[in-house]
Amino acid sequence: MSNQEFETLLFTVDDDGIATLVINRPDKLNALNNLVLDELQKAFRYIRENNSVKGVILTGHGEKAFVAGADIKELSVLGPKSGRKASEKGQDIFNYIEETPKPVIALVNGYALGGGCELAMACHIRIATDNAIFGLPEVSLGLIPGYGGTQRLTRLVGKGRAMEMILTGTHIQAQRAFETGLANQVVPASEGYQTATEMMRLILKKSPVAVSKAIHAVNTCEYDRDEGYKLEASHFGTLCGTSDFKEGVSAFLEKRKAKFTGN
Ligand code: CO8
Secondary structure, three states: OOOHHHEEEEEEOOOOEEEEEEOOHHHHHEOOHHHHHHHHHHHHHHHHHHOOOOOEEEOOOOOOEOOOOOOOOHHOOOOHHHHHHHHHHHHHHHHHOOOOOOEEEEEEEEEEHHHHHHHHHOOOOEEOOOOOEOHHHHHHHHHHHHOOOHHHHHHHHHHHHHHHHHHHOOOOOHHHHHHHHHOOOOHHHHHHHHHHHHHOOOOHHHHHHHHHHHHHHHOOOOOOHHHHHHHHHHHHHHHOOHHHHHHHHHHOOOOOOOOOOOO
């Protein structure tokens, strides 16, 4: 598989079987539109099915963003039914990434907001560069995280911290993300790729079958997962029918402050 097969991703595999997958929409801060999601699914299918790939490093193109969220222009036209469907589609793809039986490391190299933070959380390990900024700002758009964030953040950092991040929509710096358990490590931006590669090499020295069973077992401790995701998608769809959602996304696209009414 080569870059020619993707419009929004850069995909390479080195001689040791380490794949690097780069989300490549830097003019939109690598926001996840439908095409990026479809191509991510295609790339992970290849990664799973191809024995020459041993593990994956996922990152964003440019120095500014890992992924700044779902594409708000595409979100802005969603209604209750399509909103729920879009949430379920993203959840399915992120679950597919999380269930990859080979190690997946997110190299978070800038903004990881909304769907971008959720994508990083679906990876097995997160290496953050010191300029990384994490956040789930969906409430500012009249929404909630809809790609698994309500479930994964709670498991990663605990209920209290998850509530604070999700209800305030606040951005947090890489160091704070490390202190809360959202990031595994923080490294200078210039060392991000090297650190992620070294961690990957360490994992690839272990038994691949043991690593894949460990990934499966750790993922399986999430007992209420399916119910949690169903509820998240259902609420996401409901919110797509509100005036606050229309106001939130219009305000972002028109570059002004949102005025919410609670309807
Ligand atoms: N979607 C679409 N375009 C975006 C996004 C986005 N999420 N983020 C940035 N962009 C675009 C901007 O519109 C701008 O485009 P243009 O140059 O054409 O105007 C370009 O990227 C550069 O961005 P800025 O000029 O805004 O750059 P700044 O450095 O001033 O600001 C920020 C950077 C702070 C990251 C700012 O861009 C921002 O706040 N972005 C939005 C962040 C956000 O709210 N993310 C969450 C989105 S909602 C979400 O992810 C829901 C996930 C669940 C969905 C489930 C069902 C679909």
